[in-house]
Amino acid sequence: MALDARQVQDAGDGAFHRPPSRFRRWVSSDGSTPYPAVSGRYHLYVARACPWAHRTIIGRMLMGLEEAIGISFVSPLRDERGWRFAGEGYEDPVNGFAYLSQAYDATDPRYDGRVSVPVLWDRERGEIVNNESADILRMLSTAFRELAEHPVELLGGRDSQSLRADIDALNAHIYENVNNAVYEAGFARTQAAYERAVAKLFTTLDELNARLAGRRFLFGARPLETDWRLFTTLVRFDAVYQIHFKCSLRKLVEYEHLWPYARDLYQWHGVAETVSFEEIRAHYYRTHPQLNPSGLVAVQPAADFSAPLSAARPRPES
Ligand SMILES: N[C@@H](CCC(=O)N[C@@H](CS)C(=O)NCC(=O)O)C(=O)O
Numbered sequence: 001m002a003l004d005a006r007q008v009q010d011a012g013d014g015a016f017h018r019p020p021s022r023f024r025r026w027v028s029s030d031g032s033t034p035y036p037a038v039s040g041r042y043h044l045y046v047a048r049a050c051p052w053a054h055r056t057i058i059g060r061m062l063m064g065l066e067e068a069i070g071i072s073f074v075s076p077l078r079d080e081r082g083w084r085f086a087g088e089g090y091e092d093p094v095n096g097f098a099y100l101s102q103a104y105d106a107t108d109p110r111y112d113g114r115v116s117v118p119v120l121w122d123r124e125r126g127e128i129v130n131n132e133s134a135d136i137l138r139m140l141s142t143a144f145r146e147l148a149e150h151p152v153e154l155l156g157g158r159d160s161q162s163l164r165a166d167i168d169a170l171n172a173h174i175y176e177n178v179n180n181a182v183y184e185a186g187f188a189r190t191q192a193a194y195e196r197a198v199a200k201l202f203t204t205l206d207e208l209n210a211r212l213a214g215r216r217f218l219f220g221a222r223p224l225e226t227d228w229r230l231f232t233t234l235v236r237f238d239a240v241y242q243i244h245f246k247c248s249l250r251k252l253v254e255y256e257h258l259w260p261y262a263r264d265l266y267q268w269h270g271v272a273e274t275v276s277f278e279e280i281r282a283h284y285y286r287t288h289p290q291l292n293p294s295g296l297v298a299v300q301p302a303a304d305f306s307a308p309l310s311a312a313r314p315r316p317e318s
Pocket of ligand 1: 020021049050051082114115116117118131132133134
């Protein structure tokens with residue numbers, strides 16, 4: 001499939017290289033950019049299947065930005081023209097687009113890069129503001145804060161500059177060794193590139209597991225941005241990455257601390273409703289024919305994200 005061939009960027013080393021996102025403009029609350037944070041002006045285009053888009057779905061929900069920022073879902077299955085609004089819950093009421101590529105064309109007709117989710121769309125200017133999930137998640141908890149119905153602190157507190165640096169550093173570490181490493185394992189073209197990706201992935205999961213022995217979340221008692229960025233990979237791990245991307249050394253459920261931690265996040269108020277295992281499994285198993293030519297969808301693993309947490313890890317307060 002052409003799109004996947006493009007996604008698997010091979011620099012000659014058999015390794016998967018994710019191209020950088022192209023639209024990186026910022027919404028602001030202080031007039032410092034041409035994109036002021038205004039209720040009703042921006043719209044999110046997302047796929048429930050996608051771990052990057054999932055970050056933004058969670059961020060919008062946690063902050064209570066559902067009224068301020070609209071959302072549309074693309075179908076889990078991309079066709080030869082990419083992400084599609086195929087009807088039956090997958091519609092674009094804002095622009096009536098049939099394909100997400102129309103949003104990219106409207107923004108820059110010469111754009112020839114990947115048509116990826118998530119996309120933050122500006123209804124007023126009729127263009128994409130940003131298509132990088134890390135930026136969008138950060139904007140949701142900062143620039144959009146004043147529009148949020150129940151804002152939560154995802155960066156550890158306004159005055160905490162040193163914590164902000166730690167968050168950025170751990171985000172980068174987890175991106176390189178977990179979020180993107182599963183793709184590097186899945187799309188590697190050589191045994192060596194695959195094994196390198198798997199090695200760094202599990203070294204890092206082991207490290208994170210140890211870190212969580214002493215604390216409920218990565219930075220303490222409350223989940224921050226980094227926890228949610230890790231969560232969207234963990235929640236897909238056993239259902240997809242462990243099988244489809246051959247991240248086979250261990251399963252999430254085998255980790256003493258990571259598994260209850262992932263359940264804790266899943267059971268956090270409102271989060272389970274953002275997870276669609278159906279769409280996740282349908283998307284991965286049926287969208288990469290080079291990895292799964294039969295298109296058969298692996299059944300959902302029995303381990304239950306809703307299973308009660310032990311008293312040592314109490315259920316989150318509502
Ligand atoms: N760096 C981007 C990556 C987004 C991304 O790769 N999304 C995937 C879905 S999981 C996609 O839309 N791929 C379409 C393609 O590669 O053509 C971000 O974090 O927003």
